[in-house]
Amino acid sequence: MTDAVRTHGLFKRYGQQIAVAGVDLVVPAGSFAGLVGPNGAGKTTTLSMITGLLRPDGGTAEIDGFHVWRDPVEVKARIGVLPEGLRLFERLSGRELLTYSGRLRGLPKAEVERRAEELLTVMDLTGAADKLVVDYSTGMRKKIGLASALLHNPSVLFLDEPFEGVDPVSANTLTEVLRGFTASGSTVIFSSHVMDLVERLCDWVSVMNQGHIVAQGPLEQVRGGRRLNEAFLELVGGTGHARGGGLSWLGAGARQPAPAPAPVDEPRQDAQ
Numbered sequence: 001m002t003d004a005v006r007t008h009g010l011f012k013r014y015g016q017q018i019a020v021a022g023v024d025l026v027v028p029a030g031s032f033a034g035l036v037g038p039n040g041a042g043k044t045t046t047l048s049m050i051t052g053l054l055r056p057d058g059g060t061a062e063i064d065g066f067h068v069w070r071d072p073v074e075v076k077a078r079i080g081v082l083p084e085g086l087r088l089f090e091r092l093s094g095r096e097l098l099t100y101s102g103r104l105r106g107l108p109k110a111e112v113e114r115r116a117e118e119l120l121t122v123m124d125l126t127g128a129a130d131k132l133v134v135d136y137s138t139g140m141r142k143k144i145g146l147a148s149a150l151l152h153n154p155s156v157l158f159l160d161e162p163f164e165g166v167d168p169v170s171a172n173t174l175t176e177v178l179r180g181f182t183a184s185g186s187t188v189i190f191s192s193h194v195m196d197l198v199e200r201l202c203d204w205v206s207v208m209n210q211g212h213i214v215a216q217g218p219l220e221q222v223r224g225g226r227r228l229n230e231a232f233l234e235l236v237g238g239t240g241h242a243r244g245g246g247l248s249w250l251g252a253g254a255r256q257p258a259p260a261p262a263p264v265d266e267p268r269q270d271a272q
């Protein structure tokens with residue numbers, strides 16, 4: 001099987017902080033892959049470098065065999081990205097945003113319109129298609145962002161926390177769309193903190209901790225007969241701070257006796 005994504009020694013430092021410490025990420029083509037790791041593990045920085053949004057300090061990244069920084073046009077034609085902190089053109093309507101994305105990708109107008117209508121229907125955004133994006137809710141923004149990332153039918157789709165703020169019905173729809181997408185041989189890579197979701201959707205998992213890949217491979221191999229959450233906690237070493245005596249004051253509030261009520265002055269007879 002060919003690899004949709006392959007990085008070698010990917011490295012990024014912010015001042016003294018090493019965010020990504022030499023990452024060899026591999027994702028086979030056709031995978032539904034999850035990139036997981038605790039807060040600050042380096043997931044977003046890694047995805048930003050692979051998608052050409054952030055220049056690495058060292059290492060290489062390839063998509064479908066094309067070098068991200070040497071062949072940016074080849075790479076950008078093949079990828080769709082739903083980045084963290086999604087910025088959209090707020091003064092366009094949802095439909096205009098899709099039209100703009102499709103035309104920017106060089107698709108013929110009629111084809112863009114056909115795909116945009118289908119995506120709006122699937123994402124349950126038809127009723128909001130002519131509303132300005134600035135007036136969209138968080139979940140609606142995710143959905144129009146995803147529609148825009150899918151419109152040119154990318155070979156590899158990168159999603160940073162795609163289900164955050166999305167209601168369960170819409171999440172189900174997104175899942176079905178993404179499953180169909182990978183079943184046809186395309187690749188999805190998404191970052192998430194929700195282990196149940198990763199376990200349910202993914203057939204490939206990469207676990208990051210402190211800028212390193214600490215486990216990577218088929219889901220069954222990474223979880224090794226345990227629930228993914230257990231494997232994850234073992235791999236990244238759960239801190240156990242909450243059990244270690246910290247926050248002993250938290251939760252005791254309800255058991256504290258209520259302070260005695262302040263004496264209330266008798267209403268004065270002459271007050272009226």
Ligand SMILES: Nc1ncnc2c1ncn2[C@@H]1O[C@H](COP(=O)(O)OP(=O)(O)OP(=O)(O)O)[C@@H](O)[C@H]1O
Nearest residue numbers: 014017018019037038039040041042043044045046
């Ligand atoms: N622009 C920046 N300037 C300075 N430090 C940064 C910057 N972006 C990220 N970092 C640092 O790099 C490290 C990795 O951050 P990153 O956002 O990649 O982690 P993450 O795994 O995506 O975290 P989360 O799950 O919380 O989104 C963190 O220590 C973070 O503080």
